[in-house]
Amino acid sequence: MTFACLGSLNGESYAHLGKKNAATSGVLANVSVTMGGEAVPVTLASAQPNFVGLDQVNIRLPRRLAGQGEVDVVLTVDGKAANQVRINLR
Numbered sequence: 001m002t003f004a005c006l007g008s009l010n011g012e013s014y015a016h017l018g019k020k021n022a023a024t025s026g027v028l029a030n031v032s033v034t035m036g037g038e039a040v041p042v043t044l045a046s047a048q049p050n051f052v053g054l055d056q057v058n059i060r061l062p063r064r065l066a067g068q069g070e071v072d073v074v075l076t077v078d079g080k081a082a083n084q085v086r087i088n089l090r
Helices: none
Strands: 002-009 012-020 031-035 038-040 042-047 054-061 069-077 085-089
Touching: 031 042, 031 054, 038 054
Parallel strands: none
Antiparallel strands: 002 012, 012 054, 031 038, 031 069, 042 054, 069 085
């Protein structure tokens, strides 16, 4: 899984996760993300149009996570968790 920060829009921070062959099929109900053990809102789950075989999941980062330091990020699709990654939230 890859992680990239997209920045801020209207005071909200967003990020996207990339997972090879996650088979998200665009159904948000089948996709969940936790950061530091806390569920975060998933705003998009679909095939990445520029890279064959890569699925993209966009998430909104709650303000309460700002400054938390290192947290584990877990992407789950259809009940199957991807390898977790650890990021540093400033």
